Amino acid sequence: MRIVMIAENDPAGVGSLLKNALHRHTGHACRLVTTQTRYTHAWEKDLHVPDLDAVGREELEAVLEAADIFHFHMLADEHMPLGHVTAAPFLAGKAIVHHHHGHHVFRANPEIFQKKYRDLGRRNLLVSTPDLLGKLPGARWQPNLVPEHLPAYSPAPRTPDGKVRLAHSPTRKDLKNTDDLLAVCRALAGELPQLELELIDDVPHVQCLARKQACDIAFDHMQGYYGMASLEALSQGLAVIAGLDDWNSATIRDYFGCDALPWVIARDRDQLADAVRRLVLDPGRRAAIGAASRRFMESVWTEARLIADLVRFYENLV
Numbered sequence: 001m002r003i004v005m006i007a008e009n010d011p012a013g014v015g016s017l018l019k020n021a022l023h024r025h026t027g028h029a030c031r032l033v034t035t036q037t038r039y040t041h042a043w044e045k046d047l048h049v050p051d052l053d054a055v056g057r058e059e060l061e062a063v064l065e066a067a068d069i070f071h072f073h074m075l076a077d078e079h080m081p082l083g084h085v086t087a088a089p090f091l092a093g094k095a096i097v098h099h100h101h102g103h104h105v106f107r108a109n110p111e112i113f114q115k116k117y118r119d120l121g122r123r124n125l126l127v128s129t130p131d132l133l134g135k136l137p138g139a140r141w142q143p144n145l146v147p148e149h150l151p152a153y154s155p156a157p158r159t160p161d162g163k164v165r166l167a168h169s170p171t172r173k174d175l176k177n178t179d180d181l182l183a184v185c186r187a188l189a190g191e192l193p194q195l196e197l198e199l200i201d202d203v204p205h206v207q208c209l210a211r212k213q214a215c216d217i218a219f220d221h222m223q224g225y226y227g228m229a230s231l232e233a234l235s236q237g238l239a240v241i242a243g244l245d246d247w248n249s250a251t252i253r254d255y256f257g258c259d260a261l262p263w264v265i266a267r268d269r270d271q272l273a274d275a276v277r278r279l280v281l282d283p284g285r286r287a288a289i290g291a292a293s294r295r296f297m298e299s300v301w302t303e304a305r306l307i308a309d310l311v312r313f314y315e316n317l318v
Helices: 011-025 054-066 104-108 110-120 130-134 178-188 205-213 228-235 246-256 269-281 283-299 303-315
Strands: 002-007 029-034 069-073 095-100 125-127 164-168 195-199 217-219 239-242
Touching: 002 011, 002 054, 011 029, 011 069, 011 228, 011 303, 029 054, 095 110, 104 110, 125 130, 130 246, 164 178, 164 269, 178 195, 178 269, 205 228, 217 228, 217 269, 228 239, 228 283, 239 269, 239 283, 269 283
Parallel strands: 002 029, 002 069, 069 095, 095 125, 164 195, 164 217, 217 239
Antiparallel strands: none
């Protein structure tokens, strides 16, 4: 199969991760078309429209023409300008997938997209986290993946220095309970002088991973689900705090057929303070949870498993 993924900006690097995993584990071909660069994350680029010269624009048209599947991420569709062309003239006979990742416009107005896909008769719908299933009835949850086998996503034990480092890497602080975390760290400063917050904000992703890898604990957010920050830190063998609710936890267990999940659950500021305190003061507990995090990503939430699931989804379209 020839898959073309189309997005404004690569959502949390997911497009690149999926493309690379398809090439690593299957014989299918995948290209990623993007039109914008946001933040300074420096996600891997493929067919990045602003960078294309005349030869690149010809290649883009050839890729669109040859596609078997158009996989639109976030708010993208066939009418989104891709420089001098759109995907619309190339859709005939192609399978079409819409994949939502929690963009704030989608979260605020899911009924607009529900109606759009209903009117167009489009039923090949994916969401990246379980909470979005309620906003897009009929969609399938395709869990995001990380390449757990690569060094940047693997544990990197460091020499003890008396500090316990807590990583937090919010793309948008207003959506990631950053204020709650800062308040907790301030409140615990006198009690836990060894606690050091590593706030990773708007840096290239390779730097983000390296700084997270040098920490002991990570905090994702308390919005009821999980983010890519969780998956990265779990893979790196950190103890990861997040506010997964019961429904999201049950959905994850059902999907993967597992009983135990590795997250340390904290759903409000008091629970977050308690979780941080316990992890900082008990290095054995911290190490055991971190080891369980890594085992989970190596044996349950694996890149190979998730890309195989995506391929099975594709195969039912063509």
